[in-house]
């Protein structure tokens with residue numbers, strides 16, 4: 001699904017090698033971290049509304065669980081590939097480690113086009129997928145969550161299917177579920193909120209006042225739109241936004257709430273009154289202080305990176321910058337908050353949701369948000385310190401922290417037999 005033909009899992013391996021050099025990883029551990037522990041591929045026959053049976057393909061990749069149960073979202077998209085799911089599962093592993101939460105990393109994906117499916121078809125596909133992977137998921141084993149084109153309703157169907165198979169209610173099997181089923185307050189906005197906290201810290205680091213700072217967001221979905229709303233609350237000014245159909249720009253500022261209402265009504269930000277139309281690539285190179293890619297992998301290629309004018313890049317999306325583009329941005333002095341730190345708010349609050357489910361005890365939204373703020377700010381500081389210590393980018397600093405903790409856990413567990 002990525003914009004270039006670049007294989008996202010190859011990007012993972014390039015990043016792992018960079019971290020491995022700094023960490024002086026021994027070859028055995030390095031080899032263990034280069035591949036997932038388990039790959040599950042399932043074929044999913046689904047009765048369509050017109051009576052035909054369509055067979056979809058689904059994946060669940062469990063990358064590493066040395067630090068705790070596998071954890072990671074499920075993506076529904078026509079461009080899903082096994083290598084993409086593998087890459088996303090590796091990034092989940094480093095991300096949980098950077099955030100210092102006791103989870104490993106996993107990811108799921110189903111090759112389908114949810115925009116062309118009815119609710120009934122989506123429900124039947126989801127239940128079939130949940131049943132097919134039911135023996136490898138569970139609150140102590142692997143806990144899915146939403147990702148691109150999946151949402152809390154899809155989590156509800158997975159929870160119900162899994163509970164029916166078990167014979168009792170298991171709310172802790174998924175996170176990002178509806179509040180009525182044990183979801184956590186604050187989970188829906190958590191990825192965007194966490195990224196906004198990271199932006200605040202980055203702005204302090206490079207001495208750009210957040211109040212009045214201009215920002216652009218590529219991908220106005222769960223992560224991107226919530227990021228925009230919270231950044232606006234913090235005093236920053238949204239100047240451009242986009243989705244799969246195109247983008248909009250107004251240098252004087254857009255109203256994030258109104259842009260979201262426009263998208264909810266018409267399915268796209270395109271056509272928002274009082275803004276000029278821009279392409280996604282133009283948005284990425286627009287004049288702004290802060291840029292947030294919040295859509296898919298490989299959005300910022302080497303060529304796009306050359307034209308990026310922002311001082312700070314905050315990766316709400318997973319893997320939006322290619323390794324070559326990373327080097328270009330780094331050389332230009334752009335302060336980049338990498339995905340495994342910037343978008344970790346989602347999994348941090350997923351962790352808080354899981355803890356609440358296991359404890360049968362629920363917190364207020366203020367309590368959840370303040371725990372998120374504390375966790376992600378401390379992760380940011382740890383990564384920033386590591387980056388400064390080695391004189392490297394925040395990406396490399398985050399990889400050193402993330403991969404380093406997983407390697408330490410793998411080493412300490414030892415090998416059996």
Ligand code: NAD
Pocket residue numbers: 146147148149150191218219220221222223224242243244245280294295296297316317318319343344346347
């Ligand atoms: P979403 O489905 O809610 O939104 C995706 C948005 O991206 C939509 O607005 C869509 O139109 C847009 N989009 C799709 N293809 C595009 C393209 N080619 N160009 C521009 N825009 C495009 O998904 P989401 O949950 O917000 O996920 C977005 C990114 O954030 C993904 O990389 C995901 O892995 C990452 N992420 C999400 C969460 C979360 O909690 N939802 C957590 C961590 C990371």
